[in-house]
Amino acid sequence: MPNLRCCSSSSLSLPAESYIYQLCAAGPASLAAISSDNSLRRFDRSSLALLPDGLVKExxxxxxxxxxxxxxxxxxxxxxxxxxxxxxxxxxxxxxxxxxxxxxxxxxxxxxxxxxxxxxxxxxxxxxxxxxxxxxxxxxxxxxxxxxxxxxxxxxxxxxxxxxxxxxxxxxxxxxxxxxxxxxxxxxxxxxxxxxxxxxxxxxxxxxxxxxxxxxxxxxxxxxxxxxxxxxxxxxxxxxxxxxVRPVLKAEYVVQVLVDAAGSYVASGRTSDRSLSLTPLVHTPEFHFEQSNSWMLPGAHGEEVVRSVLFDSESRTVYTCGEDGHVRLWKEEPASSAELSSIRPTKQRKEKGYKPY
CATH class of the missing domain: 2.130.10.10 (YVTN repeat-like/Quinoprotein amine dehydrogenase)
Known part of the structure; x- marks a missing residue:
């Protein structure tokens, strides 16, 4: 199971103890996030730096x-x-x-x-x-x-x-x-x-x-x-x-299902060992998990729950945010020659309820 490495991490200048709830594409060079301080923040896709005039406070x-x-x-x-x-x-x-x-x-x-x-x-x-x-x-x-x-x-x-x-x-x-x-x-x-x-x-x-x-x-x-x-x-x-699906995925919680032209993946995590995985769903002929091609994000967001995952298949980049109040950017390990396309389908401190808000 190949690993991704965390290349960058940012708090987006959020107040301490804030959660980041959700990520969203905001243009070819930017992303957006909403958080528990009731803000909307736009930031750069590459550096994760908050953009000028990128903060809506209330x-x-x-x-x-x-x-x-x-x-x-x-x-x-x-x-x-x-x-x-x-x-x-x-x-x-x-x-x-x-x-x-x-x-x-x-x-x-x-x-x-x-x-x-x-x-x-x-x-x-x-x-x-x-x-x-x-x-x-x-x-x-x-x-x-x-x-x-x-x-x-x-x-x-x-x-x-x-x-x-x-x-x-x-x-x-x-x-x-x-x-x-x-x-x-x-x-x-x-x-x-x-x-x-x-x-x-x-x-x-x-x-x-x-x-x-x-x-x-x-x-x-x-x-x-x-x-x-x-x-x-x-x-x-x-x-x-x-x-x-927690026993099958060896997970404590499921973040979401990611769907794009490259395929479908289930993002699941474990706070006990600070990990996140992306497991492909393959349709051949019935849908099943292709766990041998899962991608691991070691460290994830520490002991905090991951709230949202965004997958950019063109740049082979994964973005995550969580209850630690940070956004993180993940890419392939430099030593790995595998590409994110390999996980494409052959066709195609909180309570553990993990409720969204």
């Missing part, structure tokens, strides 16, 4: 909860104050604000520039949890709401990678839902429901599959079905119930 009145790229150099954040905000590195302050009805706290967020869409998931606001839609061309109140599809916190929102009208939501109610957003009525727009357990992360794996990862590290993969005429991909993927 993003949301009640705390920031999610971050994503919004296209055209914009970043989007959502927060417990019931707002989504767009940020432009070229301008001070938020360039647009989108408001949830009654200030419902927002937990999860996705943007699609091609359809001018922002979608966010709310906390449970009894008796309902909401999936809220905005049109970026009309800042302000929502243009659509799904109010019946979940009955607990909506912890994940994601657009399909190639079909911007297809949307996924996941919730602590144990459901992963897939919608055709071209259909006006919520009941008819819901085209697939995957039953799992309390969703920590869920998402699409290219065009063919959807994964579900629970807060207790139960993991499963399912074929994507839809109302589209062409459902040929559903026959290519068989559902796999992995159960608790």
């Amino acid at each position: 993003t949301h009145a009640a705390g920031v909860s999610s971050l994503c790229a919004a296209g055209d150099g914009l970043l989007a954040t959502c927060g417990k104050d019931g707002t989504v905000k767009l940020w432009d590195a070229r301008r001070a302050g938020a360039v647009a604000v989108f408001q949830a009805d009654k200030g419902m706290p927002l937990l999860s967020l996705a943007c699609n520039a091609s359809s001018h869409s922002i979608v966010a998931g709310t906390e449970l606001v009894k008796p309902d949890a909401f999936v809220l839609f905005w049109d970026t061309r009309s800042p302000g109140k929502t243009c659509r709401q799904y109010v019946e599809s979940h009955n607990d916190d909506v912890t994940e929102i994601q657009f399909h990678p190639s079909r911007p009208s297809v949307l996924l939501s996941g919730s602590t109610d144990g459901l992963v839902n897939i919608y055709d957003t071209t259909v006006p009525e919520e009941e008819d727009a819901l085209v697939q429901v995957v039953k799992h357990s309390s969703i920590h992360h869920a998402g699409f794996m290219q065009d063919k599959a959807v994964y579900a990862l629970s807060h207790d590290e139960m993991f499963s993969i399912h074929p994507v079905t839809s109302a589209d005429e062409d459902d040929s991909h559903a026959d290519e993927v068989k559902a796999v119930e992995f159960g608790d």
Whole structure:
């Protein structure tokens, strides 16, 4: 199992005892992070240095909860104050604000520039949890709401990678839902429901599959079905119930699933021996872990939990952040001739619940 080495580490000038929650690409030369001090920080991909004018100190009145790229150099954040905000590195302050009805706290967020869409998931606001839609061309109140599809916190929102009208939501109610957003009525727009357990992360794996990862590290993969005429991909993927993946991965917690053109990987860690690993998921013909090609990140973030991992396949660079309040940059060991492409699929101080926030 090849090792990556930590080439650079930065606190991004955060206050002591801060967590870094999430990383996001912010342009060809920069990344962004949100943290427990309620800030948004842009920094250089190579040096990890905080950029001039790269700090937004107070993003949301009640705390920031999610971050994503919004296209055209914009970043989007959502927060417990019931707002989504767009940020432009070229301008001070938020360039647009989108408001949830009654200030419902927002937990999860996705943007699609091609359809001018922002979608966010709310906390449970009894008796309902909401999936809220905005049109970026009309800042302000929502243009659509799904109010019946979940009955607990909506912890994940994601657009399909190639079909911007297809949307996924996941919730602590144990459901992963897939919608055709071209259909006006919520009941008819819901085209697939995957039953799992309390969703920590869920998402699409290219065009063919959807994964579900629970807060207790139960993991499963399912074929994507839809109302589209062409459902040929559903026959290519068989559902796999992995159960608790910690014993298989020899891990204490799972950070997330990484998906890009190079393949799919599960990032998992151990605080007891200060380690992080990236294990490829291979589809030949059923999905399974290719542990012999795992990449190890020794030292990880010390005895603290890793919160987010970002993989740049072009530069063969891995970025991590965690509860130690640092961002780290990882590359191949100089003595290793292996390349990150070797892990591509042949086709294609805290409580140990490790909840996101």
